[in-house]
Amino acid sequence: MRCFILAALLIATPAFAANEAGKYQSxxxxxxxxxxxxxxxxVALATPFGKLVTxxxxxxxxxxxxxxxxxxxxxxxKQGMGKGGKPLYPAMPYVNYALMPDADVAALWxxxxxxxxxxxxxxxxxxxxxxxxxxxxxxWNLLFFKPAPFANDxxxxxxxxxxxxxxEGPAHCGACHSPRNFFGADKGGLSxxxxxxxxxxxxxxxxxxxxxxxxxxxxxxxxxTGRNAHSLASGPMAEAVENSTSRMTDSDLNAIAVYLKxxxxxxxxxxxATGAEAQMQAGARIYQxxxxxxxxxxxxGSAIFPPLAxxxxxxxxxxxxxxxxxxxxxxxxxxxxxxTGPAMPSFAWRWNDEQVAAVLTYIRNNxxxxxxxxxxxxxxxxxxxxxxAS
Amino acid sequence: xxTDARSLSRRRLLxxxxxxxxxxxxxxxFSASGRSISGQVPWSPFAGAPxxxxxxxxxxxxxxxxxxAVEAIVDxxxxxxxxxxxxxxxxxxxxIDRQLAGSFGQANSLYTKAPFxxxxxxxxxxxxxxxAGRYRLGLRALADxxxxxxxxxxxxLSPAEQDAVLNGLDTGKIVLKLKPGFSTxxxxxxxxxxxxxGFFADPLYGGNRGMASWKMLGFPGARYDYRDHIDKHNxxxxxxxxxxxxxx
Numbered sequence: 235m236r237c238f239i240l241a242a243l244l245i246a247t248p249a250f251a252a253n254e255a256g257k258y259q260s261x262x263x264x265x266x267x268x269x270x271x272x273x274x275x276x277v278a279l280a281t282p283f284g285k286l287v288t289x290x291x292x293x294x295x296x297x298x299x300x301x302x303x304x305x306x307x308x309x310x311x312k313q314g315m316g317k318g319g320k321p322l323y324p325a326m327p328y329v330n331y332a333l334m335p336d337a338d339v340a341a342l343w344x345x346x347x348x349x350x351x352x353x354x355x356x357x358x359x360x361x362x363x364x365x366x367x368x369x370x371x372x373x374w375n376l377l378f379f380k381p382a383p384f385a386n387d388x389x390x391x392x393x394x395x396x397x398x399x400x401x402e403g404p405a406h407c408g409a410c411h412s413p414r415n416f417f418g419a420d421k422g423g424l425s426x427x428x429x430x431x432x433x434x435x436x437x438x439x440x441x442x443x444x445x446x447x448x449x450x451x452x453x454x455x456x457x458x459t460g461r462n463a464h465s466l467a468s469g470p471m472a473e474a475v476e477n478s479t480s481r482m483t484d485s486d487l488n489a490i491a492v493y494l495k496x497x498x499x500x501x502x503x504x505x506x507a508t509g510a511e512a513q514m515q516a517g518a519r520i521y522q523x524x525x526x527x528x529x530x531x532x533x534x535g536s537a538i539f540p541p542l543a544x545x546x547x548x549x550x551x552x553x554x555x556x557x558x559x560x561x562x563x564x565x566x567x568x569x570x571x572x573x574t575g576p577a578m579p580s581f582a583w584r585w586n587d588e589q590v591a592a593v594l595t596y597i598r599n600n601x602x603x604x605x606x607x608x609x610x611x612x613x614x615x616x617x618x619x620x621x622x623a624s
Numbered sequence: 625x626x627t628d629a630r631s632l633s634r635r636r637l638l639x640x641x642x643x644x645x646x647x648x649x650x651x652x653x654f655s656a657s658g659r660s661i662s663g664q665v666p667w668s669p670f671a672g673a674p675x676x677x678x679x680x681x682x683x684x685x686x687x688x689x690x691x692x693a694v695e696a697i698v699d700x701x702x703x704x705x706x707x708x709x710x711x712x713x714x715x716x717x718x719x720i721d722r723q724l725a726g727s728f729g730q731a732n733s734l735y736t737k738a739p740f741x742x743x744x745x746x747x748x749x750x751x752x753x754x755x756a757g758r759y760r761l762g763l764r765a766l767a768d769x770x771x772x773x774x775x776x777x778x779x780x781l782s783p784a785e786q787d788a789v790l791n792g793l794d795t796g797k798i799v800l801k802l803k804p805g806f807s808t809x810x811x812x813x814x815x816x817x818x819x820x821x822g823f824f825a826d827p828l829y830g831g832n833r834g835m836a837s838w839k840m841l842g843f844p845g846a847r848y849d850y851r852d853h854i855d856k857h858n859x860x861x862x863x864x865x866x867x868x869x870x871x872x
Contacts, residue, residue: 522863523847523866523870524870526849527847527848527849528849531852561670562669562670563667563669563670563671565664565667568663568664575664575665577665577667579671579672580669580670580671580672582670583672583674584674584869584870585870620669620670621670
């Protein structure tokens with residue numbers, strides 16, 4: 235009997251290890267981020283081209299990818315072609331996944347096959363005309379998709395190369411953080427971009443808006459816990475931290491930090507507010523009354539509440555995330571290592587657009603923060619789009 | 625007799641025990657059941673129950689004559705001086721009007737049915753009139769009194785005459801024609817109490833305009849972080865007060 239158990243263990247262990255390796259690939263690729271915790275899809279992505287709803291990728295035969303072969307899966311991941319040669323929309327980051335070695339995609343396939351099948355029929359393509367014409371993606375691919383295996387840069391060390399692979403490959407950071415061209419293709423650079431009503435911040439070495447002031451350890455801490463001495467992840471980044479980066483290995487997180495910290499400064503945020511004395515004075519008063527209790531008169535926050543001084547979310551070129559957090563409130567990331575997930579209350583009822591603009595201009599230009607002033611018109615637009623989205 | 629009482633109480637006990645499950649089943653006795661939350665605290669965008677400030681314009685309960693009388697009264701109870709504006713300019717009459725138009729005026733939180741026994745002073749008003757009814761009756765009686773004594777409305781009296789009338793109400797020298805169980809002094813106490821409430825309550829409710837009383841006292845209002853000042857003893861708090869709505 236004992237021998238039998240031992241034999242069963244010996245047989246089971248390699249399969250278990252392969253499955254764990256595949257599961258880790260799903261963490262790196264953040265499959266759950268778009269396809270949901272159970273991978274059954276149905277998550278709506280608001281793109282500039284209309285609504286795209288993520289498909290069910292569980293092994294369910296009727297509504298998932300239960301009839302797919304490993305090769306079908308490899309082509310979807312690395313060539314953007316679904317089963318039967320149906321082109322995928324590049325909201326599925328196959329442009330990034332194309333860098334993954336076949337072995338890793340195979341491991342991921344092994345894992346995906348073991349996920350519980352869920353019956354969930356999804357109407358994926360709810361895009362506006364003409365973007366709902368799937369065949370157009372063939373042209374898009376010709377223009378913007380140049381698949382090539384990941385190539386090591388011999389002049390950099392192993393951690394840097396691993397970091398570049400993760401950032402540009404499976405972790406697809408640029409899908410949110412890089413500016414896009416007219417056709418929605420990633421222009422690269424990780425200098426920040428707007429999506430789904432949030433501004434994904436600048437990840438370059440810029441000292442004002444980027445990660446210039448962060449140490450490698452602080453960057454690792456942020457990705458692992460959702461917060462560090464500078465900032466607190468909320469919105470889509472909180473999800474990315476909870477589903478993906480907090481579950482990555484220390485060495486992979488360190489590699490990402492090494493690579494990101496080596497990025498040259500991007501175009502910057504456009505400099506400080508000039509001629510905004512009235513806004514600064516009004517903003518200071520509002521800050522004192524409504525913000526200082528948690529974020530501190532010195533803007534340094536506390537163990538729970540994020541600082542505003544030196545927080546890159548505050549000093550982005552676009553105030554989209556900042557205004558959103560003030561108007562609608564926000565929920566911070568909750569991870570195993572930092573489980574609280576503190577929340578910011580909504581101030582939409584309390585301040586009009588002019589007051590929000592004033593307090594944002596104030597926090598963007600106080601405590602050595604430097605960022606352009608925010609106009610009431612900008613806040614009006616953000617408030618309107620938030621209300622129509624929620 | 626003793627045996628009867630005991631058997632009765634036992635029967636009652638048994639009946640009430642039997643009633644519990646019936647109550648539970650029929651009257652949603654346990655409808656306020658608990659909700660279990662795990663993982664994270666729930667959160668949703670734009671959440672909040674913002675306070676609703678009263679409309680500062682017009683009268684909701686008082687007639688124009690009553691409003692003029694109450695404005696004159698609150699302006700004598702809290703006269704304008706170097707510390708604060710007067711009770712009228714602080715909105716005390718508006719505060720009282722909105723309260724009388726609302727649940728306070730209708731005594732919604734009190735038992736107001738018979739019997740109407742005369743209570744001890746410590747028990748407060750025991751009659752059948754709501755606060756709104758007491759104001760209506762009291763102000764009419766006050767108008768009757770001033771017309772009898774001065775041939776004028778209260779508001780038309782000189783400040784000295786107004787003070788004399790209020791003093792008479794307070795000390796019992798003047799007796800208004802009210803109702804048994806509702807004394808002139810009780811009427812005066814009611815108005816004085818509500819005037820003070822209007823003067824010191826949050827501006828949200830119509831009184832304490834500009835947070836005048838809080839500025840006078842150095843009361844910081846709805847601020848909630850004093851870490852910078854907790855160790856500064858016997859030093860006046862330097863910041864202006866903040867109202868519930870966030871005015872400063």
